[in-house]
Amino acid sequence: MSRGECMIFVDDSNLWIEAQKFATSGNSHMPKLQDSDRDPRLRIDIGKLVESLRRKHRTQGPSFLYDSRPPPNDSVWESFARNNTETNIYDRDHSGKENEVDNSISVGMTRNATELRVEAKYNPKAAEKKDKTSFIVVTGDRDIMPAVKSVLECNIRVELWGWKSGIANEFLDLAANDDLLSVHWLDLVFNDICFTAYRSTRRVKGVDGGKTMVLRDVSESDEDAICDQLLNTRQLFWKTRLDRDADLCIEFPKVSQIERLIIEARKLLPGITILSWPEYRGPFFDNDHTDAMKAVNTYELLDVTFSAKNEYDDEPQRISTSTSYPSISHKKWTLTV
Structure with missing residues (x-):
């Protein structure tokens, strides 16, 4: 009633x-x-x-x-x-x-x-x-x-x-x-x-290798459970996938030392192979060392300087090999040697 x-x-x-x-x-x-x-x-x-x-x-x-x-x-x-x-x-x-x-x-x-x-x-x-x-x-x-x-x-x-x-x-x-x-x-x-939506609706092309780990052979049905475990790192992160296979990228936009987080993630997820971006990229990329990424999902707080052009630009980006990793930008960018 x-x-x-x-x-x-x-x-x-x-x-x-x-x-x-x-x-x-x-x-x-x-x-x-x-x-x-x-x-x-x-x-x-x-x-x-x-x-x-x-x-x-x-x-x-x-x-x-x-x-x-x-x-x-x-x-x-x-x-x-x-x-x-x-x-x-x-x-x-x-x-x-x-x-x-x-x-x-x-x-x-x-x-x-x-x-x-x-x-x-x-x-x-x-x-x-x-x-x-x-x-x-x-x-x-x-x-x-x-x-x-x-x-x-x-x-x-x-x-x-x-x-x-x-x-x-x-x-x-x-x-x-x-x-x-x-x-x-x-x-x-x-x-x-x-x-928690680990994959954002914002679309930005690219990945920052110095802030990214790769989880090998992860099914989509397991993604959220894995991300729930990674909450215990107490760091902001988002997820995306490569075009070519079932490997899952986890990017931590604010970290300065991804190696420490990789060690911690391996303890949290002992049954999964977790690699740094350079470890992953060497064996699995073709000779020219470039690969197109699906939309990388990033997040930004409500801000009056929002630019629809930057947020939703769908122009394809390329990622090249690098041994140094520049800071992430909210605009489109590529990693350079």
Whole structure:
């Protein structure tokens, strides 16, 4: 039996950025990353998120997502739309701030609360509906505080959902003094709604041999289990495959000494042959020592300097042999002798 209706308001940037921070922090779900304060591989299952927010027994009412570009997050926005959520996307200002997003969330919450209050004043059924309606607000940003107070003044319950590290203390103080407001930690449903995408959707050609190890004869069905074990290295990494065979490349973009990680990986995965890039390339590459790679999957944090041309350039790249390995670049590049 339904326990009422919930209206959902999601600050998408706040949701994802704080989730990426939580994923690196060291918790019961994942080891702490030592080389990054955000994990860009972190993904959220939107359907499971909405289900968790509804708490199964409530009906999902009008729901709204608020986000900004750059960068574009079409797949995320489409996923919210498939879960009966209206998407509201705005361009960042020249300084990269999301002022329009915060303002839009506040206006949306206040407008819907006011409509419910006015209808309830003259219509008993509308009054009953208002009493059974909850506003679910996914954010921790204190800029939304005035809107939350406006909804509470309409005698409408508010559930604030966010990552514990990202919720402003002012919300906790307000919840302690107003029974209509409750605060909920997304940390507690992390395993239910989040997963790690070891292969990114970004496409960049090339591989940095000084930061790459190769795992021989790995089936695709074993990839995620292997990557789960490699989380214990506590280093950010991604995976890709060569065109020619079933060998799996693991690239660690921020390491300076891949040899130490290779030794550690061999201990974590004793049944798999693990080679450095020079060890692998010598016996298995043809005479001209070049080979075309499939798209190497790399990750980048949300950034206002995002360039669609650099992110999605599909021009083929070549990789040549080298005994020295330059630092990785987010633009297309090749290894040179």
